[in-house]
Amino acid sequence: MGVFLSLVKFLIKLGLAALVMVLLAAAGVYYTLEPDLPDVETLREIQYQTPLRIYSSDKKLIAEFGEKRRTPVAYESIPTDFIHAFQAAEDSRFFEHIGIDIKGLARAAVQLAASGHIQSGGSTITMQVAKNFFLTRERTFKRKFSEILLALRIERELSKEEIFALYINKIYLGQRAYGIEAAANVYYGASINELTLAQMAMIAGLPKAPSADNPISNPDRALARRNWILQRMHRLGYISDQDHEEASAAPLTARYHGADIELDAPYIAEMVRSQLFEQYGDDLYNNGFRVYTTISSERQEAANRALRQGLLAYSKRHGYHGPESQLDTAPTPELIASTLDGSTSYSGLQPAIVTAVHDKSVEAALKSGDTATVEWSGLEWARPYRSHNSLGPAPKKAADILAVGDVIRLSETEGGWELTQLPRVQGAFVALDPKDGAIQALTGGFNFSLNKFNRATQAYRQPGSNFKPFIYAAALENGFTPASLINDAPIVYHDTSLDKLWRPENYSRRFYGPTRLREGLYKSRNLVSIRLLRAVGIKTTIDYVSRFGFPLERLPRNLSLSLGTADLTPLEVAQGYAALANGGYRVEPYLIGRIDDPQGNLIHQATVPQICADCPTEQTMTDSRLAPRIMDSRTAYQMYSMLQDVIRQGTGTRAQSLDRSDLAGKTGTTNDQKDAWFSGFNRNLVATTWVGFDQPKPLGRREFGSSAALPIWIDFMQTALNGMPEEAPSPPDGIVRVRIDPSSGLLARPGQENAIFEVFRSEDAPTQYSQGTAGNDRSRGLTTEDIF
Structure with a gap:
């Protein structure tokens, strides 16, 4: 018994000694490691690596950037x-x-x-x-x-x-x-x-x-x-x-879901990403910013749809370029799957391989494994492309268009499958709120995945006649009126800056004699614009039009400026038109409305200069909180009125299909139809569209601003203006409406049947009655040779 108790006491002492050693070791570890342990309090302020998310103004997700979701x-x-x-x-x-x-x-x-x-x-x-x-x-x-x-x-x-x-x-x-x-x-x-x-x-x-x-x-x-x-x-x-x-x-229902993109606006997303990257660098992708843009999801969707349909319509008008490629051997299921596996659908244009050709239809295998049957109604448009001005003969049977093994594109329409093709032509569209410059919609091309070049902000193209309103505005601010007469007649200039003789013409190659400014604008007469620029003066005009936001270094200092030879982007053109729409104030386009941190705290709110119609012009030019007034309100009203006539009776009459009286705008087509434009607006919305090839070449002799660009603008406005009441501008103080003789621009004679109304600044209204001959006391700066 004594031995047993001794053994127990020994074991207890041994255990206590071991425990002491463990405690001493633990204490040693603690005192060794404790000084190097991080501060736990930092966990209360932890910043998770959270991706950048970009939204529309109505909170639809546009894009997500970052490695970690x-x-x-x-x-x-x-x-x-x-x-x-x-x-x-x-x-x-x-x-x-x-x-x-x-x-x-x-x-x-x-x-x-x-x-x-x-x-x-x-x-x-x-x-x-x-x-x-x-x-x-x-x-x-x-x-x-x-x-x-x-x-x-x-x-x-x-x-x-x-x-x-x-x-x-x-x-x-x-x-x-x-x-x-x-x-x-x-x-x-x-x-x-x-x-x-x-x-x-x-x-x-x-x-x-x-x-x-x-x-x-x-x-x-x-x-x-x-x-x-x-x-x-x-x-x-x-x-x-x-x-x-x-x-x-329960069955296994998991599958991969990418970022839940709700609005297709990749050009917008890239604009926001690149703008913020300059400020935040790589941290941008981890800080969890939620960026709310000025984009309206409804208008962005309308812009996407309108531009894509417009470019596809152009492509269809100019014929079928043929299949994208041809299989070397018969299309077996394995070959079809391997070929289509590396293909991508762009804007609903699905890759497919022709597997059977019948008399008036074809069958094609889709990437999904399904078979699509394309009836004759979806094939008969496909006349062969010959050049930008010519097509081959109309097909009579499906074999005239396609063969087994052709790799093609199909689109699914309400009427069934249709043969289509990726358009070679490109375009851009941008819409602004003219009251503050907020970008409402923007797309820089047919498809971002196909080509990431943003033509709305990066393509420097000549606007052609789309630029003429700014030349006319300069003239109105320098003594001319909408009724001033300019001679539409042949002219030859030896311009040293152009270093050659220049014989400008109207597109019709006809000349119409003395023409009122209003008529010259809505009929887009080139010679009227040239003579007008010469009369006002190149320096005076350039100084004036640069107020609209056009960079001075890209404005040619010669008479070609009157025909729109400046290199401008669609966004810059839209910015200029915003001043015509808002009563004469310059606004700066902007895209980012608000930025929140991951907890929803506001870290940036856009502050933009406000339009103040009651403020003196001098104040708007010096107060950074105010949008600067860059043109007289009466000039802005006159320009709005003149550009309404472009739609009422000029080159933009197709826009009458919108059935609104508050719309104004201008077409634009450059030499050889290399660029087609339309810019139009009402008081609440301004939009510009451009169509052309990335490497400039003719669109075709029947392709103008009115045929290639204007339909895109109309399709967009059909949605964008739906439910919006008409709001034409009210005449400001100092504007008078006078009956004039359309031939002379002077006061109409009592009882004159063909008299028309014109709007004037009160001090510029004609005081002489027409005698039935051409003449105008307001044709300042013109020589006898210029008039006649």
Whole structure:
């Protein structure tokens, strides 16, 4: 008995000595590691790496930029079943322990003793937070002790709810998804509050092996782990028998969901990204900014549709260029699949391979594996392209157009499948709010994926007659009136700046004699514009038109300026027209309305100069809060009126189909029809469209601003102005409306039947009555030779 007691006492002393040694070792480790441990308080201000998201003004997602998909959520937003699923999978005693789980650590120690190296580690959720935010992933004793010490410190300074929120927002869950909200979006296209119990358990099973065992890369293993977690939830009392049975029997529904883009506006997204990148650099993709643009989703969709349809219509008018390629051998299912696998659909134009040709139809294999039948109504348009001015003979049967093995493009319409082709012509469209310059819609080409060059902001093209309104505005500000007469007659100039003789002509190659400015503008008479510029003076005109935002260095200092030979972008042209629409104020186009941080706090709000119609011109030119007045309000009213006649009786009459009286605008076509333009507006919206080839070449002899560009503008306005009441400008003080003789521009004689009304500044209104002969007391600056 004495021996036994002695042995017990010895063992107790040995145990106490071992315990002391362990405590001394632990104390040594603590005092060694503690000074180097990071400050846990930083977790309260943690900034997750969250992608840049860009939205329309009505909060539709346009784009997402960043390697990590993450949407942080608050603890209060997490469903209880989701919390229990993670507890079952990772740490069932999370809400009871002090940051470490003694049982788990003991289990890890036994594994270490048996295998000689660290295996499971016995990590709690708190320990994983410590590791994920502060430590490396190396498997060493030092890192493990640091992890334990940090976990204890985290538990002292943060609540369980804060710790859990940090965990579920930080963890990687496969497929570029970080955090449970991103995972719910990636795997199920839903928010965490919309998931089923089975789907929550599936996501809770991902932290163990997110890349290898997720339901997309390894569905069998992911399903097994999901069901194990459901079993654990049932055993822990988190779910009922029925819930367990139903969730375990649920099929696997996960599939990859890309970013849920709601609005197709890639040119806009790239403009925003590049603008902000200059300020933030690579941090832009991790700071979680939410950028709200000025874009209207409805108008952007209308612009996309109008431009694409307009370019496809042009392409169709000029014939079929033939298949994109031809298979070398008969199209077997394997060859079809391998060929189409590398093809991309662009704006609804799907790649296909012809598999059968009948008399009046063809059959084609689609990338999806389906077969499309194209009837004659979808083929008969395809006359062969010969040149920009000619087509081949009309086809009489399908074999005249296609052959088996042709790689083609098809589009699905209400009437069925139709043969189509990627247009070689390009275009751009931009719409602004003329009151402040907010960009409402913008597209820089047929398809961003096909060609990322943004023609709305980067294509410097000659606007042709689309520029004439600014020449006319300069004339009105320098003594001319809408009734001033300019002689439309042949003329030859030897201009030293052009270094050659110049014989300008009207497009019709006809001359019409003395012409009122109003008529010269709405009929787009070239010789009237040239003589007008010469009369006003090139320097005076350039100084004036530069107020509209046109860069001085791109305005030619010769008479060709009157025909629109300046190199301008569609956005710059639209900016100029905004001043004609808003009563004479210069506005700067802008795209970013607001930027929020990930928590929804405002970090940037656009502040733009405001139009003040009652403010003196001098004040608007010096007060940065005000949009500068760049033209007399009466001149702006006269220009609006004159440009309304372009639609009423000039080159823009097609726009009458919109059945509105408040529209104004101007067509534009350059030499050899290399560029086609239309810019038009009312008081609330201005839009410019351009059509042409990237490498300038003729569009075709029947392609003008009125035929190639104006239909696109009309299609857009049909949607953009729907439900918007008409709002024509009211005449400002100092404007008078006078009956004049259309031939002379003087006062109409009493009872004159062909008299018309014209608008004048009160001081410029004619005082002489017409005697039935041409003449005008306001033809200042013109010589006898110029008039006649």
